[in-house]
Amino acid sequence: MGSTNRAGTVSTALELLRDLVETAGRRLQEHLVPLLENLQALILGRSASRQLPVPEDVGAPTWKAPEPAAAPPPVHGELPRAYGQSRAVLMARDPWWLFAHWEVPPVRRVEVLRALGAEGEGTREVLRVYEVVADSSASWDVDLEAGAERADIHVERPGRSYRVEVGLRTAAGRFVCLVTSNQVTAPPAEPSRDTTVHWVTLGQNHRTAESTGDWSGRRVAASATATALAPAGEPDAIGSTPRASDALPLR
Amino acid sequence: MARGSIALVLHAHLPFVRHPESTTSLEERWLFEAIAETYLPLLDVLEALEHDRLDVRLTVSISPTLLAMLTDRLLRARYLVHLDALVQLSEREERRTRPEPRWHRCAELYLRRLTRARSRLLDHWHQDVAGAFRAFQERGRVELFTTAATHAVLPLLATTPEWVRAQIALGMAEYRRYFGRPSAGFWLPECAFDPELDTELARGGARWVVVDTHGLTHATPQPVYGAYAPVVTPAGVAAFARDPDSATQVWSAEAGYPADPWYRDFHRDIGFDLPAAALHPLVPEEHRSPTGLKYHRITGDTPHKDAYDPERAAERVAVHATHFVEARRAQVDWLCRTMDRPPVVVCPYDAELFGHWWYEGVDWLEAVLRRLAAAPDLDATTLSADLDRHPVLQRAMPAASTWGARGYHAVWLNPENEWIYPHLHATAERLARLCRTSRHPVGPVARALCQAVREILLAQASDWAFMMARRTSAEYATRRTVDHLRSCQRLCDAVEGRTIDESALAVLEERDALFPALDPRVLD
Numbered sequence: 001m002g003s004t005n006r007a008g009t010v011s012t013a014l015e016l017l018r019d020l021v022e023t024a025g026r027r028l029q030e031h032l033v034p035l036l037e038n039l040q041a042l043i044l045g046r047s048a049s050r051q052l053p054v055p056e057d058v059g060a061p062t063w064k065a066p067e068p069a070a071a072p073p074p075v076h077g078e079l080p081r082a083y084g085q086s087r088a089v090l091m092a093r094d095p096w097w098l099f100a101h102w103e104v105p106p107v108r109r110v111e112v113l114r115a116l117g118a119e120g121e122g123t124r125e126v127l128r129v130y131e132v133v134a135d136s137s138a139s140w141d142v143d144l145e146a147g148a149e150r151a152d153i154h155v156e157r158p159g160r161s162y163r164v165e166v167g168l169r170t171a172a173g174r175f176v177c178l179v180t181s182n183q184v185t186a187p188p189a190e191p192s193r194d195t196t197v198h199w200v201t202l203g204q205n206h207r208t209a210e211s212t213g214d215w216s217g218r219r220v221a222a223s224a225t226a227t228a229l230a231p232a233g234e235p236d237a238i239g240s241t242p243r244a245s246d247a248l249p250l251r
Numbered sequence: 252m253a254r255g256s257i258a259l260v261l262h263a264h265l266p267f268v269r270h271p272e273s274t275t276s277l278e279e280r281w282l283f284e285a286i287a288e289t290y291l292p293l294l295d296v297l298e299a300l301e302h303d304r305l306d307v308r309l310t311v312s313i314s315p316t317l318l319a320m321l322t323d324r325l326l327r328a329r330y331l332v333h334l335d336a337l338v339q340l341s342e343r344e345e346r347r348t349r350p351e352p353r354w355h356r357c358a359e360l361y362l363r364r365l366t367r368a369r370s371r372l373l374d375h376w377h378q379d380v381a382g383a384f385r386a387f388q389e390r391g392r393v394e395l396f397t398t399a400a401t402h403a404v405l406p407l408l409a410t411t412p413e414w415v416r417a418q419i420a421l422g423m424a425e426y427r428r429y430f431g432r433p434s435a436g437f438w439l440p441e442c443a444f445d446p447e448l449d450t451e452l453a454r455g456g457a458r459w460v461v462v463d464t465h466g467l468t469h470a471t472p473q474p475v476y477g478a479y480a481p482v483v484t485p486a487g488v489a490a491f492a493r494d495p496d497s498a499t500q501v502w503s504a505e506a507g508y509p510a511d512p513w514y515r516d517f518h519r520d521i522g523f524d525l526p527a528a529a530l531h532p533l534v535p536e537e538h539r540s541p542t543g544l545k546y547h548r549i550t551g552d553t554p555h556k557d558a559y560d561p562e563r564a565a566e567r568v569a570v571h572a573t574h575f576v577e578a579r580r581a582q583v584d585w586l587c588r589t590m591d592r593p594p595v596v597v598c599p600y601d602a603e604l605f606g607h608w609w610y611e612g613v614d615w616l617e618a619v620l621r622r623l624a625a626a627p628d629l630d631a632t633t634l635s636a637d638l639d640r641h642p643v644l645q646r647a648m649p650a651a652s653t654w655g656a657r658g659y660h661a662v663w664l665n666p667e668n669e670w671i672y673p674h675l676h677a678t679a680e681r682l683a684r685l686c687r688t689s690r691h692p693v694g695p696v697a698r699a700l701c702q703a704v705r706e707i708l709l710a711q712a713s714d715w716a717f718m719m720a721r722r723t724s725a726e727y728a729t730r731r732t733v734d735h736l737r738s739c740q741r742l743c744d745a746v747e748g749r750t751i752d753e754s755a756l757a758v759l760e761e762r763d764a765l766f767p768a769l770d771p772r773v774l775d
Contacts, residue, residue, distance in 0.1 A: 079733055080740070083677040089410050091672070092651065094659035101673045150669065182410050185446075187469075187651035187659060194472035198646045202638065206453045206487025211643050218589045220477035 095158030255583030
């Protein structure tokens with residue numbers, strides 16, 4: 001698609017959004033109009049012209065305008081502020097901590113808020129964390145600051161699988177998903193409880209054949225070889241074997 | 252008859268650093284230092300062991316980016332200029348220090364070693380360091396293997412699996428292109444394993460990998476031999492584990508051999524100590540940098556450093572080599588009481604530790620190998636040889652793990668560097684989509700896509716996130732990350748918009764000149 005056609009398509013889309021905004025409620029307009037103006041400026045390459053309004057304190061919590069970043073990301077050059085695609089990525093940092101980053105294009109939020117209508121008043125943006133278990137998914141919410149695009153998530157159970165959804169939670173507690181992440185498994189923090197033993201003979205091209213293994217039944221104790229890793233919830237106490245990156249600084 | 256095997260594994264890697272646009276890139280000196288202080292001395296050790304007909308083996312990985320730099324014409328030429336300037340500086344230092352014996356013995360040592368290095372490089376290895384390693388492999392003296400294309404931490408790319416596949420496939424392809432055979436092993440960058448990598452490693456042809464200790468001791472099911480025999484994954488890849496004891500003895504900044512007070516201190520260097528005029532032209536006045544000519548020993552936990560004594564340091568090398576071998580013997584003796592097969596003690600290290608960070612390290616390595624050669628009960632083996640001798644393995648899936656600080660991904664995923672991942676993931680996804688939809692590209696479109704692939708691969712290098720986390724060369728690492736991401740994004744814009752500027756493309760191709768046989772179908 002050529003750049004001229006693309007700009008035309010974007011302009012048409014923005015006009016449609018303006019129509020929607022004009023038919024929306026007053027409170028919604030207060031947030032959406034400057035958002036649209038900034039969006040248009042970003043897409044068309046001009047600097048953003050309006051600060052987003054700070055809403056009046058009318059008692060019930062409302063969606064807050066993002067605070068200007070106190071310490072902007074340390075990027076030089078011109079990396080995009082956003083990529084215009086709904087995306088949520090979940091990564092495991094260690095057995096107890098996950099890291100999520102996401103992007104929700106403004107039009108997606110507008111679409112969801114419009115669908116919520118009056119129920120959209122008083123929504124809160126949250127990160128819903130699911131522990132994925134065979135028959136069900138336990139979940140809990142992490143409240144997000146307005147404009148947040150990353151979060152560190154503490155999990156209680158290493159070795160389990162998790163995924164997250166970024167969404168809006170209404171005052172009545174209804175959750176509406178904006179974007180869903182991939183599933184990730186946190187590393188285990190201790191030896192496996194599975195002590196079954198299965199021997200194979202490794203051949204060419206990754207082929208294996210069953211083998212008896214001639215095993216006496218004796219085991220080398222894991223504690224004799226493994227570094228003492230921290231118990232769950234205490235990642236800072238991890239163990240004694242120095243790692244490559246613990247050694248003298250690289251450069 | 253050997254009761255156990257010791258597998259010394261060296262991982263030689265540097266990030267791709269090549270700046271044809273600049274004549275004074277200090278970062279290119281990382282390669283120059285490693286050549287003079289690690290790779291050339293290692294070649295000398297391999298030659299000496301071969302000359303003495305000692306039956307000891309090493310396993311050495313050479314990363315694709317290091318290979319690209321070692322075979323690059325511009326960097327070879329620049330290295331010679333650098334080496335000449337270093338030899339001239341060492342000649343001046345030898346003259347300057349004659350009145351002071353305690354400094355002069357160091358200056359003489361450096362002059363001798365640098366002159367020899369220059370002669371060996373030019374007359375013996377014909378400037379072909381990689382070719383020299385290849386020749387040793389062809390004579391069976393060393394097993395060489397590969398790693399990911401740009402040394403990306405693969406589990407952190409898992410949400411863009413085509414890029415995991417590309418990093419593995421291209422690493423394997425570059426090895427095969429240069430060494431004329433497939434690589435049996437695959438060095439997981441930072442020993443970063445995740446079960447999700449298993450099928451991709453097998454698909455890429457990896458026969459074996461190395462994981463950190465807890466990668467195996469936390470495997471499912473529990474390995475009966477702990478870290479002292481490999482397991483085989485469901486996809487048929489053998490996984491060896493790092494031995495923690497030999498890691499501590501070498502890697503520990505506090506208690507390891509390199510911390511011995513008689514060893515050379517890394518940080519005191521004439522590049523910082525002498526007046527700028529004495530260092531010209533090697534060290535620019537506006538950017539003081541190390542020269543490799545250092546006159547002090549560690550001495551202790553004190554800012555006062557005594558003069559370096561090469562003879563006393565050599566005595567410590569002998570002591571530490573003996574200690575290391577005896578410690579392995581004790582381990583093997585203990586393990587043999589329990590294990591039904593000979594244990595294999597896997598000792599992986601960054602190659603650049605030896606000779607560069609730990610000046611005496613290559614001498615220590617040679618001393619260890621000679622002692623192992625003389626030890627009838629211990630066998631210095633390669634990982635492939637161990638698999639050939641002991642093909643019966645327990646099936647298990649190693650646990651997600653790395654050899655980084657704290658054992659997982661904290662080094663590469665923390666507040667200093669986590670900002671890179673939204674950009675890496677979004678840009679990689681976009682390029683993958685573009686490659687899929689650009690069927691049979693030709694001409695400038697094909698070139699642009701290839702270069703875009705190079706740029707995102709270079710942005711994925713683990714080195715940048717590491718430097719940001721350690722705050723060493725962090726600004727350079729940030730600039731490299733941003734530059735490669737933006738270059739990739741601009742190339743994607745150009746392909747989508749059919750507005751390819753061939754002269755701008757040529758500039759990128761010239762600067763980021765690696766992987767000449769790259770084909771975007773590596774993502775398939």
